[in-house]
Structures are given as C-alpha cells and as structure tokens.
Amino acid sequence: MKELQYPFDCSYILKKKRSIKKALLSDGSTRIKKKIAVLGGSTTGDIVSVLELFLLNNGIEPQFYESEYNAYWQDAMFGNEELDSFSPDLVIVHTSNRNITETLSMKMSKQEVDEALNRQYSHFEVMWEKLAEKFACPIIQNNFELPLYRLLGNRDAYDFHGMTNFISRLNQKFYDYAAGHNAFYINDINYLSASYGLERWSAPLYWYMYKYALCTDAIPYLSFSLCNIIKSVYGKNKKAFALDLDNTLWGGIVGDDGVENLQLGEETPVAQGYREFQLYIKKHKELGILLTVCSKNEEENAIAGLNHPDGWLSPDDFVNIKANWEPKDRNIFAIASELNILPESIVFVDDNPAERAIVSAQLPGVAVPEIETVESYIRTIDRSGFFEVTSFSEDDLSRNDMYIANAKRAKQQASFENYTDYLLSLEMSAQICDFDPVYIQRITQLTNKSNQFNLTTKRYTQAQMQEVFESGSYVRLFGKLTDKFGDNGVVSVVIGEQREKELHIDLWLMSCRVLKREMEYAMLDRLVEECVGRGIEKIVGYYYPTAKNKMVKNLFGDFGFDKISEDENGNAVWVLSTNGYARKCDVIKY
Amino acid sequence: MLAEKEIFKRLNEVFRDVFDDDDIEVTASTVADDIEDWDSMMHITLIGAVEDEFSMRFKMGEVSTMKNVGEMVRIISERAK
Numbered sequence: 001m002k003e004l005q006y007p008f009d010c011s012y013i014l015k016k017k018r019s020i021k022k023a024l025l026s027d028g029s030t031r032i033k034k035k036i037a038v039l040g041g042s043t044t045g046d047i048v049s050v051l052e053l054f055l056l057n058n059g060i061e062p063q064f065y066e067s068e069y070n071a072y073w074q075d076a077m078f079g080n081e082e083l084d085s086f087s088p089d090l091v092i093v094h095t096s097n098r099n100i101t102e103t104l105s106m107k108m109s110k111q112e113v114d115e116a117l118n119r120q121y122s123h124f125e126v127m128w129e130k131l132a133e134k135f136a137c138p139i140i141q142n143n144f145e146l147p148l149y150r151l152l153g154n155r156d157a158y159d160f161h162g163m164t165n166f167i168s169r170l171n172q173k174f175y176d177y178a179a180g181h182n183a184f185y186i187n188d189i190n191y192l193s194a195s196y197g198l199e200r201w202s203a204p205l206y207w208y209m210y211k212y213a214l215c216t217d218a219i220p221y222l223s224f225s226l227c228n229i230i231k232s233v234y235g236k237n238k239k240a241f242a243l244d245l246d247n248t249l250w251g252g253i254v255g256d257d258g259v260e261n262l263q264l265g266e267e268t269p270v271a272q273g274y275r276e277f278q279l280y281i282k283k284h285k286e287l288g289i290l291l292t293v294c295s296k297n298e299e300e301n302a303i304a305g306l307n308h309p310d311g312w313l314s315p316d317d318f319v320n321i322k323a324n325w326e327p328k329d330r331n332i333f334a335i336a337s338e339l340n341i342l343p344e345s346i347v348f349v350d351d352n353p354a355e356r357a358i359v360s361a362q363l364p365g366v367a368v369p370e371i372e373t374v375e376s377y378i379r380t381i382d383r384s385g386f387f388e389v390t391s392f393s394e395d396d397l398s399r400n401d402m403y404i405a406n407a408k409r410a411k412q413q414a415s416f417e418n419y420t421d422y423l424l425s426l427e428m429s430a431q432i433c434d435f436d437p438v439y440i441q442r443i444t445q446l447t448n449k450s451n452q453f454n455l456t457t458k459r460y461t462q463a464q465m466q467e468v469f470e471s472g473s474y475v476r477l478f479g480k481l482t483d484k485f486g487d488n489g490v491v492s493v494v495i496g497e498q499r500e501k502e503l504h505i506d507l508w509l510m511s512c513r514v515l516k517r518e519m520e521y522a523m524l525d526r527l528v529e530e531c532v533g534r535g536i537e538k539i540v541g542y543y544y545p546t547a548k549n550k551m552v553k554n555l556f557g558d559f560g561f562d563k564i565s566e567d568e569n570g571n572a573v574w575v576l577s578t579n580g581y582a583r584k585c586d587v588i589k590y
Numbered sequence: 591m592l593a594e595k596e597i598f599k600r601l602n603e604v605f606r607d608v609f610d611d612d613d614i615e616v617t618a619s620t621v622a623d624d625i626e627d628w629d630s631m632m633h634i635t636l637i638g639a640v641e642d643e644f645s646m647r648f649k650m651g652e653v654s655t656m657k658n659v660g661e662m663v664r665i666i667s668e669r670a671k
Contacts, residue, residue, distance in 0.1 A: 015639040018610035045631040205650055216638050 004057045005370070006384040010220045017049055024056040030547060031061040032234065032459070037088035037135075038064060039072035041095035042213035050220050054227035058236055069211065070099075076127040079134065089461075090233070091131050092226060093141045095124075096189065096213035097167060100144070106161050113160045121173045128177070128184065136463040138183040138233050140226060143171045145193040145214075148202045182441070183462040185229050185390055189214075192221055195383075228385030234459060235448030238367055238386040239341050240290035241281065242332050244350035245302055245323070249281070249313065250274045251374065254305035255297055265310030273374035278312040280378045285317060288396030289387055290339060290403055292320040294331045294348065299323040319403035328355050329362035339403065340512030342451065342548065347386050349377075391462075393442035395489040405486040406513060423518060423587040426483040430519065430590040432492075432526040435469050435476045442490045443478050446511060451548040453520075454509040455541065455555065473498050474506075475530055479523050481514055481588070488514055492523050501537045503527075508541070508555075521585035524559055528581045537578055545570040559584075592670050597644075597663050604639050608632065618660030644670035 003012065003020060013020065034055075038044050048064050055062045065086040067075045072093055075083055101123070102116040124141070131139055147156075147163045156162030171190060178186050193201040196218050206212040214222060231237065246253045251263025251270045263271040264278070285291060291313075295302055302323035306315045315321065320338055322331040328350070336343040344365025350356050356368045369384055371377045409426065416422035435443060444465045451457065460468070468474050479492035491514045495507040510520055531539060541556040556574035557563065566572040598616070605614045609627055622628040628636070633653075640662070641647055646669040648656075656662050 011638065011642040014635055015604070015607050015642070016610075017635070019607075022610070046635065209650055209653055210634050212634075216634060 001057050004054055005367075006224070007370070007380065008220060008224075010217045013050060013053065013220050014046065014216065017046075017053060020053050021049075021056070024053065029059065031056065031059050033061045033063065034089045034230075034234070035086060036062045036064055036090050036092060036230075037067075037075075037083060037086060038092045038094060039067045039075050041070055041072050041093075041099035042207070043069065043211045044094050046216060046219050047094060047223055047226075051223040051226050054224055055230060058227060058231040060231060060234060060236070072099075073123070073127055076131050084134075088135055088137055090138045090140070090230065091135060092187075093124075093127070093139065094213075095142050095144075097144045097147055098207060098213045100167070100170075102166075104161055104163060104166060108161065110160055113166070117166060117169055117173070120170060124174070125177060128181075132181075132184075132463070136461075136467065138185065138461050138463070140185045140187050140229055141174065141178075142187045142189045143174050145189050145202065146198055148204065182391075182466075183233075185233070187222075187225055187229060189222065189225075192225055193218075196221055224385070228388040229390060232388040232390040233448075233461070235445075235450075237388060237449070238289075238347050239345040239449075240292055240335070240339065240347070241284065242292050242294040242322075242335055242346050242348045242366075243281065244328075244348075244352070244355065245293060245295040245297060245305055247351040248349055248371075248377075249278055250305060250308065250311065255301045259304045259308055262305060262308060264308050270374060271310075273377075275310060275312065277374060277377045280382075282312045282317060284387065285400045286397055287387055287389060287392070288399035290320075290341075290400060291318045292335050292339075292346075293318055293323060294328055294335065294350075295323045296325055296328070297323040316404075317400070319400055319407065327358065327362075329359050332359060332363060332366060340452070340515060347381070349381065391441055391445050393439075393445055395442055395445075398487075398489070402486060402488055402513065408485050409483075420587065426485070426517070426587075428481060428483045428517065428588040430482070430522050430588045431480040432477055432523060432590050435478055437469075439478055439490050440465060440469060443493050446490060447493055447507065447509065450509040450511065451546070452512050453515065453552055454507075454546075454549050455505070455543050455552055456507055457544060457546050457549060458507050460507075468495060475503055475527070475534065475536075477523060477526055477530070479510075479519060479526075481517065481519055492519055494523055494527055496527070496539070498534065498536060501535060503531055503536045503539045505539065505541045518585045518587050520555070521559075522588045522590060525583050525585050526590065528576075528578050531578045532581075539576045539578060541574040541576070543570075543572045543574070592644075592667055594663060594667060597666050597670070600643055601640065601659070601663065601666070604643050605636070608636050608639050616659045618658065618663065620659040621657070640666070646670050 038048050044066055048066055052062055065083055065088060072095060100120060102120045104113060128139055144167045147167060150156035150164055152159055152162045156164040159165060174186060178184050201214050201218050203215045206215045243249060251274050252261060254262060264274045265271045293302060303315050306313060320335050322335060332346055332348060333343055336346060343363045347367045348359050349371060351371060359366055360368045367386055369380050371380050413422045444460055444462050448459050475496045475498060477494045478490050481488045481491050491511040493507060493509055496503040496505045541561055543553060543556065561574035561576040564573050564575050602616050605616050606612050609625060637648060637653055644666050646666065648665065652665060
C-alpha cells in the first residue's frame with residue numbers, strides 16, 4: 001500500500017489507521033500469523049496499532065499482547081497468566097530514557113557512576129535472560145535516545161557525571177549484549193530520534209499528557225523501524241535491485257549524450273550525487289543483495305555507460321543486465337525467473353514516474369520507491385529498510401559471485417547435448433551432514449526465506465533451530481554444494497522428527513539457485529542412509545501447498561514415495577520404506 | 591478568524607476519518623460518551639488530527655479539561671489559521 005511506503009505521511013496514517021486496517025484486511029492477501037508481546041515502559045497504544053498496519057502490509061498478521069502501562073519489567077520477570085498463555089513468537093521491549101532510574105550527581109566518584117551504570121544495565125540484562133529462558137523467542141529492545149537536556153552543556157558528552165555520557169555507555173553495553181546473542185535485536189531509537197529531530201521527538205508535552213516517550217507524530221517512524229526488524233526476522237526482506245540507468249545511475253541519456261557527457265564523477269554537484277549513489281548501491285553486494293539492470297537502452301550503450309571511469313559500478317557487478325526496449329515489468333519478471341527469485345523480492349529503482357507506475361500496476365509485489373532527485377535517492381532507499389540486516393552469514397558476502405558463476409554454468413550447459421554429461425562436467429561435490437554450529441545462522445536464514453522449493457514452509461527462529469540442534473529426537477541434514485565454478489554454500493536443509501521407527505519430515509527445502517543439479521536426490525540418499533543407521537523403517541513426508549511452492553508438489557512422488565492421503569486443500573502425506581532403497585544420485589560426490 | 595460553521599464542517603470530517611464512521615454528526619454538545627469508540631487512546635489520535643487540520647496546537651491543560659465539542663470549537667476559532 002502506497003500510504004505505508006517510505007516516505008509516509010505520519011498524520012495521515014495516525015488519523016486513518018482504522019480505515020487503512022480495514023483495507024489491508026480485505027485485500028485478499030495471505031499472511032503468516034505471529035503473536036507479538038509488547039512490553040512497554042511508557043504508553044504503547046498507537047505504537048502497536050500503527051505497527052499492525054505496517055506488518056499487515058508486509059505479509060504478517062500480528063496478534064498482540066500489550067503490558068499494562070509501565071509494567072514491562074514485572075511482566076518479564078514475574079510473568080502473568082495472560083502473557084504466559086499468550087506464549088509470544090516475539091517480544092518487543094519498548095523502553096526509553098524515561099525508564100532510566102539511576103540518578104547522577106556531581107558528587108559521585110567515577111567508581112560510583114560505574115556502579116550505577118552496571119545496576120542500570122543489569123536491570124535490563126536479567127529481564128532479557130528471563131524472557132529468553134521463558135519464551136525462547138526473538139527479543140527486540142529499544143536502545144536509549146539522548147537526554148532532553150544537558151546539565152553540563154557540551155561537557156555532558158564526555159564527563160562521566162553527564163547523562164549524555166551515561167546513556168552512551170549504557171547503549172554500548174546493550175550493543176555488546178546484542179553482538180553476543182542471536183535472536184536479540186536493537187531497535188535503534190537513538191538514530192531514529194536524531195534523524196527525526198531530538199527536540200521534536202522528545203517534546204515533553206506528550207509525556208506529561210499521555211505518558212508517551214515520543215511525540216505522537218513520530219510514532220509511525222518507530223513502528224516502521226520495528227516492522228523492518230520483524231519482517232527481516234521472518235524472511236521477508238528484499239533480495240535484489242533492478243536498476244534503471246539513465247538519470248538513475250548517472251545523469252543524462254547515454255544513447256543520446258554519449259558516455260563522455262554523462263554526469264558522473266567529481267566535476268559537478270549532480271555528477272557527485274550520482275557517483276555517491278553508485279557507491280551506495282555497490283555496497284549492497286557485500287550484504288548479498290543481487291544487482292541487476294533494467295533499462296531501456298541498446299545493450300552496447302548500457303555497457304559503455306557502466307564502464308564510465310568515474311563510476312563505482314562496472315558491468316561485472318551485475319548478475320543480470322536487461323538493456324532492451326521491452327516493457328520493464330516484463331524484464332523484471334524475466335530477471336526474477338532467471339535468478340529463481342520471486343518478483344516481490346525485487347526493489348525497482350527508476351527516476352521515471354511513468355515506468356514506476358507501470359511496474360507497480362503490473363507486478364504489485366515489487367517494491368518501487370518513489371525516488372525524486374539524485375540528492376535524495378540514498379535517503380529514500382535507505383530509510384525504506386528493504387534489506388534490514390538481522391542476520392549475516394559468510395554466504396551473503398559472496399552471493400553475487402555465486403550468481404555470476406551460475407551464468408557461466410548456463411553457458412557451459414548450452415555446449416552439451418546430454419544433460420547428464422553436463423552435470424558430470426560440473427564436477428560437483430557435496431558436503432551433506434548433521435548441523436554444524438558454524439552454519440546454524442545460515443541454515444536458519446535459508447529456512448526463513450525459502451519459499452519455492454519448500455515442502456512445508458515451516459519457519460524457525462534462531463532459538464527454535466538451536467533447540468532442534470540440541471535435541472536427540474531429530475535427524476538433521478544440511479547440504480553444501482561445490483562445483484568447478486565455485487562454492488554454492490549451504491543450499492539445502494532437511495529436518496525430520498524420529499518417532500520410534502518412523503521419521504516425519506518437518507522441513508525439506510533447497511535454494512533455487514541449485515535447481516536441476518540433482519542435489520535433492522543426493523540429500524535423499526544421505527537421509528535414507530542416516531535413517532537406516534538409526535533403524536528407521538519408514539519416512540513420512542508432508543506437502544503443504546502455498547501460493548509459491550507448486551514446483552515441489554510432486555517431489556515426494558518423484559522420489560518414489562507413495563501418497564497415502566490428500567485433503568481438499570492439497571495437503572498431502574507421502575510414505576517411503578527405507579528397506580531396499582537404491583541410491584539415486586550419481587552425479588554429485590559426497 | 592474562521593466562521594463557526596466552517597469549523598464544524600471540517601471538524602466533522604476529522605471525526606469521521608478518525609472513527610472511520612461516516613454517520614457521525616458532531617454538535618456543540620457532543621461529548622466522549624456519545625461516540626462509541628471515543629476512549630483515551632482515540633482521544634490522543636483525535637487531538638492530533640484536529641491540530642493538523644487547523645494548523646494549531648492545544649495547550650497542555652486544555653486537552654484534559656475540554657468538556658465538549660463546543661469548547662473545542664471555541665479554542666480552535668481563537669487559534670486556527
């Protein structure tokens with residue numbers, strides 16, 4: 001919904017929240033349901049109702065528990081029946097500097113201030129530990145915004161007696177905790193309030209009148225930030241950029257003006273704007289965001305523009321370049337299918353409002369930020385939170401290279417008449433084994449974002465995955481695939497629960513970047529081996545249809561399972577006997 | 591200074607938007623009890639929306655002491671642009 005896309009109109013959202021909610025709930029889209037507990041140190045009313053709008057807009061239907069006013073600590077530490085039976089999937093702790101209870105005095109020694117700092121920090125740490133132990137779910141914790149006033153003026157920042165100094169040190173302790181704990185995320189209200197304007201954000205009137213720790217007009221920014229973290233945790237981040245070229249990555253029209261006349265470099269203010277924007281885009285490669293081009297241009301001209309000596313980007317940075325005269329929505333659709341991602345995983349960046357309108361209308365899932373002029377491109381895209389990083393794995397660093405290697409594979413395939421010969425020529429080798437702590441992060445990440453090759457689409461938080469990892473009643477496999485063009489990283493995950501002599505498959509998924517490589521057969525071979533070793537005689541597979549996983553509807557059938565039931569919604573149960581199973585994959589070494 | 595009639599007309603629109611109910615007709619004597627969903631949370635939303643509509647701010651004391659819509663209109667007419 002356009003109204004909920006950055007940059008949004010805060011007063012409009014607040015005023016119309018009821019009708020916006022109605023419209024979202026009746027738009028016919030399917031959403032995952034999540035139970036979210038909001039534990040507040042100040043009023044949370046509209047923070048929750050606006051968060052609900054953003055979540056609904058991102059495919060998540062929340063159910064909320066809201067603590068009584070300022071009861072965050074009691075709820076977390078001592079619980080209450082309502083919260084315990086609610087059993088949240090995620091906890092938000094909404095606190096602010098209004099919840100800092102330690103007071104400072106110029107008479108205090110350094111040691112006394114340090115002790116106060118540790119007391120204040122412990123107040124929060126014991127609560128997080130308690131929440132983690134009780135609910136084993138992701139926790140989102142606000143850091144602290146800077147104080148409303150500075151008793152020591154500028155000295156408040158560096159003198160240990162200053163509240164500014166105290167808050168900075170307290171925030172740092174929060175970050176150290178976050179860095180050392182999975183499934184613990186900081187909602188950076190320190191940045192949000194600075195970006196919004198601390199004076200307006202902290203206007204005390206809203207505290208005195210309503211016990212809100214921020215001005216009501218800033219609430220949508222806070223809720224949007226929370227939503228970005230939550231949608232990222234549940235695998236709803238975007239995965240790729242589709243970038244226009246003329247007047248988007250450089251100033252001017254390369255086909256008309258020629259490469260030498262483009263605005264790109266350090267020569268003019270506009271040229272500097274485009275150069276900085278190119279750097280901003282390029283940095284996304286390290287996050288595993290795929291870069292593609294979608295431009296109305298002759299390909300030759302597009303490549304020439306991308307080879308501009310003063311640009312940060314070059315043709316090698318892109319995993320797919322569509323420079324032609326086809327409608328852009330068709331090109332984006334083609335990019336998505338060639339990369340085996342969904343169109344809704346793409347962010348389309350184009351300076352031309354007409355092109356944006358066409359893409360929005362034809363491919364409603366695609367994110368289309370309303371960029372205006374080059375000096376605001378970065379802010380608009382950055383604040384939109386498309387790629388909010390809640391987890392980061394080694395795989396992300398090299399994802400673009402993997403896709404470029406895929407393009408080379410496709411070329412090689414064209415030179416073989418027999419597909420098996422092609423597969424053999426790839427010299428594939430796999431590592432397929434029980435979960436390894438090193439890869440847990442990547443396994444969880446892959447689990448939460450795989451939609452297409454995914455039989456049950458079951459999602460796991462980091463904590464739930466850790467539980468599976470530590471339990472003896474599961475058979476777990478992850479698969480890494482390497483070939484002569486490169487390492488594909490962790491690409492497949494299987495989890496089955498052993499119930500006596502049966503194994504029930506909770507999760508079977510594979511990254512679409514290794515489709516048609518027989519990796520799924522290698523996984524099955526290994527799974528059966530493992531089952532035989534454990535005395536399991538029967539493997540029970542489940543297929544739950546979603547809007548996105550049709551490609552694996554008959555996977556168990558292809559594996560040689562027998563279908564034993566299927567309901568009217570297409571939910572099917574399949575069974576395979578491990579007795580007399582013959583190995584199926586002989587093109588991958590493992 | 592805005593005419594009272596004009597204020598009521600715009601104010602009515604704000605009420606309808608906030609409570610998402612096109613049947614609302616506010617008068618000078620309308621109080622919170624007259625509108626089903628007018629609780630303390632919605633009051634905050636309403637005050638913010640009224641302030642935006644008329645480009646004015648209520649003073650801290652006024653928000654909790656306004657007795658009815660008529661009083662709200664009186665303050666708006668003094669301050670609105």
